[in-house]
Amino acid sequence: MPPTVRDHVRRRDRACVFTRLGIPHLCLGRLELDHVRASGGLGLKSPSTPDNLVLLCPQAHLEKTLHGRRWRPVLLAWIERAERDAD
Numbered sequence: 308m309p310p311t312v313r314d315h316v317r318r319r320d321r322a323c324v325f326t327r328l329g330i331p332h333l334c335l336g337r338l339e340l341d342h343v344r345a346s347g348g349l350g351l352k353s354p355s356t357p358d359n360l361v362l363l364c365p366q367a368h369l370e371k372t373l374h375g376r377r378w379r380p381v382l383l384a385w386i387e388r389a390e391r392d393a394d
């Protein structure tokens with residue numbers, strides 16, 4: 308992932324996105340960039356672009372992994388708002 312993409316997303320989100328959205332969870336630990344969309348299949352990678360990345364803590368990441376269908380639209384809506392506000 309290019310450092311410019313990483314920096315952009317970290318500056319945009321600043322904190323765990325679940326926390327910024329007020330989604331209750333145990334927000335502890337190191338924040339990591341997470342790919343929002345599932346990869347297209349075995350051996351394919353979901354794109355490492357700002358419109359597909361959010362900053363999440365480990366608990367939020369786990370929740371999103373377990374319930375992707377529930378959280379993916381929420382996170383994509385966040386990205387759309389955050390990118391618009393950044394302009």
Ligand SMILES: [Zn+2]
Pocket residue numbers: 323324325326332333334335363364365366367
């Ligand atoms: Zn969190």
